[in-house]
Amino acid sequence: MPSEDAAPRLDVDQILADPGVRIVVCCGAGGVGKTTTAAALALRAAEQHGRRTVVLTIDPARRLAQSLGLTELDNTPRQVKGIDVEAGGGELHAMMLDMKRTFDDVVLAHTDPAKAAEIFANPFYQAMSSTFAGTQEYMAMEKLGQLHARGEWDLIVVDTPPSRSALDFLDAPARLSRFLDGRMLRLLLAPARSGGRSMFSLVTASFGMFSKVVQKVLGAQLLTDLSGFVAALDSMFGGFRQRAEQTYRILQARETAFLLVATPEPDAVREAAYFAGRLRSERMPLAGLVLNRVHRPAVDSLDAATSLAAADRLAEEGGHDGTVEVLRAHAALAQQAAREQRVAARFTEAFPQVPAVSVTAQPADVHDVDGLRTIGAAISRP
Amino acid sequence: MRAVERPADPAGTGWPARLHVVTGKGGTGKTSVAAALALALARDGRRTLLVEVEGRQGIAQLFGTDPLPYEERHLADAPGGGEVRALAVDAEEALLEYLDMFYKLGAAGRALRKLGAIDFATTIAPGLRDVLLTGKVKEATTRTAGQRRAYDAVVLDAPPTGRIGRFLNVTAETARLAKVGPIKTQSEGVAALLRSPMTAVHVVTLLEEMPVQETLDAITELTQLGFPVGRVIVNAARPPLPAGREVTAAELRRGLAAAGLPADRDTVAALAGEARDQAIRRELEDSLRGDLVELGRPLTELPLLPDGVDRAGLEALARALHGAD
Numbered sequence: 285m286p287s288e289d290a291a292p293r294l295d296v297d298q299i300l301a302d303p304g305v306r307i308v309v310c311c312g313a314g315g316v317g318k319t320t321t322a323a324a325l326a327l328r329a330a331e332q333h334g335r336r337t338v339v340l341t342i343d344p345a346r347r348l349a350q351s352l353g354l355t356e357l358d359n360t361p362r363q364v365k366g367i368d369v370e371a372g373g374g375e376l377h378a379m380m381l382d383m384k385r386t387f388d389d390v391v392l393a394h395t396d397p398a399k400a401a402e403i404f405a406n407p408f409y410q411a412m413s414s415t416f417a418g419t420q421e422y423m424a425m426e427k428l429g430q431l432h433a434r435g436e437w438d439l440i441v442v443d444t445p446p447s448r449s450a451l452d453f454l455d456a457p458a459r460l461s462r463f464l465d466g467r468m469l470r471l472l473l474a475p476a477r478s479g480g481r482s483m484f485s486l487v488t489a490s491f492g493m494f495s496k497v498v499q500k501v502l503g504a505q506l507l508t509d510l511s512g513f514v515a516a517l518d519s520m521f522g523g524f525r526q527r528a529e530q531t532y533r534i535l536q537a538r539e540t541a542f543l544l545v546a547t548p549e550p551d552a553v554r555e556a557a558y559f560a561g562r563l564r565s566e567r568m569p570l571a572g573l574v575l576n577r578v579h580r581p582a583v584d585s586l587d588a589a590t591s592l593a594a595a596d597r598l599a600e601e602g603g604h605d606g607t608v609e610v611l612r613a614h615a616a617l618a619q620q621a622a623r624e625q626r627v628a629a630r631f632t633e634a635f636p637q638v639p640a641v642s643v644t645a646q647p648a649d650v651h652d653v654d655g656l657r658t659i660g661a662a663i664s665r666p
Numbered sequence: 667m668r669a670v671e672r673p674a675d676p677a678g679t680g681w682p683a684r685l686h687v688v689t690g691k692g693g694t695g696k697t698s699v700a701a702a703l704a705l706a707l708a709r710d711g712r713r714t715l716l717v718e719v720e721g722r723q724g725i726a727q728l729f730g731t732d733p734l735p736y737e738e739r740h741l742a743d744a745p746g747g748g749e750v751r752a753l754a755v756d757a758e759e760a761l762l763e764y765l766d767m768f769y770k771l772g773a774a775g776r777a778l779r780k781l782g783a784i785d786f787a788t789t790i791a792p793g794l795r796d797v798l799l800t801g802k803v804k805e806a807t808t809r810t811a812g813q814r815r816a817y818d819a820v821v822l823d824a825p826p827t828g829r830i831g832r833f834l835n836v837t838a839e840t841a842r843l844a845k846v847g848p849i850k851t852q853s854e855g856v857a858a859l860l861r862s863p864m865t866a867v868h869v870v871t872l873l874e875e876m877p878v879q880e881t882l883d884a885i886t887e888l889t890q891l892g893f894p895v896g897r898v899i900v901n902a903a904r905p906p907l908p909a910g911r912e913v914t915a916a917e918l919r920r921g922l923a924a925a926g927l928p929a930d931r932d933t934v935a936a937l938a939g940e941a942r943d944q945a946i947r948r949e950l951e952d953s954l955r956g957d958l959v960e961l962g963r964p965l966t967e968l969p970l971l972p973d974g975v976d977r978a979g980l981e982a983l984a985r986a987l988h989g990a991d
Contacts, residue, residue: 314692314826315877343828345876550974552693554727582936586927594925606913607921610941617940619972627974647946649875 291632294572294639296543297664300329300439305541307432307534308571311444311453312545313555317576319344320650320659321545322443323352327367327376327653328660334372335438340427342381342420342445347651352378359385361431367653377437386423387413390527408513420445421453422528429531454562541571544638546631548578548624553631560635572639574663575628579645581618588618680964681707681987683866683896685807685859686821689830689884690870691877695901697724698975699870699968700823701750702983704741708748709988712818715806716741716752719799720825725752728975736760738806744984751817753806760798764852797836797853804859827869827884834860834867835891866896871958873903873951878958885961898958899987903967906952913941 299305310322319341326339338361344354352364361377369375391400391409403409413419424445431440444453534540542563546556556573563570595611598604632640643662650659686703690696697718704716715738718725723733729741734754741752809816825833837857840849859865867888871881881898888895913921915934922929922937958965968986971979 316693345879547693549693550727551697551724582940583933586933586937590927594922594927598921598925601924604917604921604924606917607925610913610918610921610937611925613944614937614940616972617944623972623974647943648950651875 291573291636292639294574294641295664296325296328296572296574296641297332299541299543299571300325300335301333303438304539306437306439306539307428307541308439308441309444309535309540309542310442310545310574311542311559313552316545316547316552318545319443320348320656321543321574321576321663322441323348323378324650324656324659324663325543326378326439326441327364327656328664329439329441330374330376331368331372331657332374332660334369334374336375336377336436337439337441338377338379338431338437339441339443340379340381340424340431341443342424344380344443345651349380351652351656354378354380358382359389359427364653368657381420381424381427383420383423384413386427387419390426403513406513407509421455424453425531426527429527429534432531432534454566536566536568538569540569542568543571544573545576546573547576548628550627550630553627557631557634560631560638570638572641573631573635575640575642577645578624578628578642579617579621580642581614581621583614586614586618588615588622591615591618680989681819681866681896683864683894684815684817684819685803685865686819686896687824687830687834687860687865687867688821688870688899689824689827689867690899690901691828691880692826694870694872694877695975696826696870697722697728697823698980698983699868699899699901699987700821701725701728702968702980703868703987704750704819704821705744705980705984706987707819707821708742708744708750709984710746711748712744713749713751713816714744714819714821715817716750716821716823717755717803717806718753718823719755719803720823721754721756723754724823725754728980729977753802755799755802757795757798760802761794764798764801794840794849796833797840797849797856800834800836800856800860801852804856807859807864824867827880830867830884831887831891834888834893836860861892861894863894865894867893868896868899870899870901872901873954875950875954878954882957882961885963895963897964897966898961900955900958900965900967902970904948904951904970905967906948906955912945913938 299308308322308325310318310325312318322341323339323344326337329335329337339352341349341352341354344352349355353362359379359382361379364376364378367376388400388404391403395403421444424442428440428442431437535542544556544559546552560570560573591611592615595608595615598611599608628640628642632638641663643659646655646659650656681703686700686707688696688700688703690699701716704714708714716725718734725731725741726733729752731741734752736754736756736759738751738753740749742750744750803820803822806817807820824830835857836853840853869881869884871877885895885898915938918938919929919934922934927933966987968983971982973979975983
């Protein structure tokens with residue numbers, strides 16, 4: 285792989301064994317194997333490095349979740365049984381994020397039960413806590429902050445949500461807290477704070493026009509619900525913002541290691557490059573790139589063109605059907621590998637200093653602990 | 667809303683709907699497939715619109731153009747005088763356009779944006795955002811210019827399988843928030859189109875376990891929600907293996923020698939190993955293909971492009987889609 289020629293090799297064992305590293309965040313585009321990578325790394329940290337590890341998964345495939353004992357979504361870490369930790373004293377715990385429940389817990393933590401019940405009943409809260417594009421990212425950060433605050437684990441491995449873009453993981457929490465703390469909300473709140481008889485009694489002329497349009501488009505009932513939601517959340521703004529900022533600082537700290545996960549496909553590599561740029565500008569510690577599903581021919585010396593030409597010659601001669609098939613398959617593999625190298629080079633050329641490791645494509649998908657162990661070994665010893 | 671009629675398939679392309687919604691698990695190449703479909707349906711002097719709604723600029727990256735604005739632009743020519751246009755729908759722009767159309771806002775609309783009201787409105791109600799996006803798609807699909815339709819077909823590069831049900835099910839999301847008013851009317855109009863025979867939701871997959879599983883799940887969900895499921899499109903497919911037998915080392919050694927290639931023990935063993943891995947992979951692919959066939963849906967396979975999806979690759983995919991039966 286050119287990534288190995290051009291970039292330093294990523295040594296994940298060094299990261300997993302380092303007691304100074306307390307958080308590993310796996311991020312990347314959708315469909316690149318983030319969840320599997322996160323689970324494999326967590327298992328390896330527990331089994332090989334004796335660390336008490338928890339893996340926070342967001343949306344694992346059903347069979348992978350089952351293999352980790354994640355049969356119910358109860359939003360708390362459960363110990364994974366039947367793994368090989370006797371020697372080192374490590375432990376593996378796993379949990380699946382329940383976005384709505386995490387949001388509910390945040391509300392409960394910041395307000396009294398009566399107010400909380402009011403918030404839970406509001407249709408806006410219901411819409412926002414279950415479908416807002418960004419809530420999942422925000423709640424993943426929130427859960428990470430909670431796990432970190434409990435101080436029970438040596439290492440927290442986080443999978444990130446399957447967002448439209450990997451950047452959403454960094455952007456959504458800020459967007460959400462900006463929104464919850466924004467000018468619009470304060471405008472909407474102004475009447476509620478002044479006694480709340482008339483919803484928009486104190487607002488400016490331009491805002492009066494706005495409220496008229498909103499009334500027209502959305503209807504008055506909706507505005508009442510919205511106003512209630514905003515008023516109820518008002519007491520929690522400070523809390524939201526403070527927590528988002530705390531988690532953000534943890535992500536910038538030395539104890540965190542970001543791992544980019546990608547496959548040698550143009551979209552995935554482009555996402556990884558965007559993300560690497562962002563991490564750099566946010567001063568967040570990027571540890572390296574894990575390039576999954578890389579194809580490698582077993583014979584380097586035989587290139588695609590030679591192999592194809594030989595297959596064609598043999599096919600014409602006849603009598604070597606088996607060999608013709610093998611040579612054509614080899615040519616296809618070599619061609620794919622060459623293409624993948626060109627794609628991967630787009631990242632390593634842009635970020636030559638970022639350590640990278642390639643993981644060879646597995647013939648079949650991974651959905652048990654043995655499979656995760658194999659992947660973990662492959663990431664560590666390519 | 668005008669009653670929706672079953673569109674004919676005059677060109678006999680095998681793609682009878684007018685609005686083609688293309689979804690699929692992340693990484694399956696749904697943007698490439700959507701683009702190739704827009705090219706295929708634009709053949710023979712037809713005009714199509716390729717739409718994206720997630721702000722990813724995937725179309726621009728695929729065609730190597732500048733980022734697409736919120737404006738229908740010429741994207742590519744198709745054989746026989748056809749044209750593909752492209753549009754990146756932005757929820758905020760769509761809301762402004764919508765407000766302007768119904769309320770003649772003009773400068774007030776710009777003031778609203780300055781105030782953050784537009785951002786606010788599209789943020790607070792996630793369903794609203796989707797209604798605006800799908801509403802714009804509906805408008806383009808049903809628009810007429812003079813006596814003819816503005817577009818013979820509209821192809822939507824839609825959100826991935828995990829979110830497609832919620833994205834299309836706009837009425838459920840907005841009904842919760844808006845009981846009356848134009849938003850409700852708008853979302854009902856969109857829902858009627860999306861559930862009519864004018865629409866087909868195609869699911870793109872690879873012959874890999876997770877994408878196939880998500881395809882099965884998405885088709886179940888879409889069917890339950892009442893959306894017309896179109897084709898299952900297998901991207902980057904290799905043809906099924908002929909029922910071959912495993913080649914022996916001796917046979918391979920003779921073959922390599924006959925071709926004048928190195929036939930030492932290591933090379934023979936390595937090539938045989940490659941062939942074995944391939945066979946395992948192919949068997950899995952065949953079994954996954956079987957799962958998809960069992961769905962009983964029209965199945966289209968697009969070939970794996972050895973050099974990736976460049977412009978020539980897109981044309982090749984378009985040709986494969988055009989001939990789909």
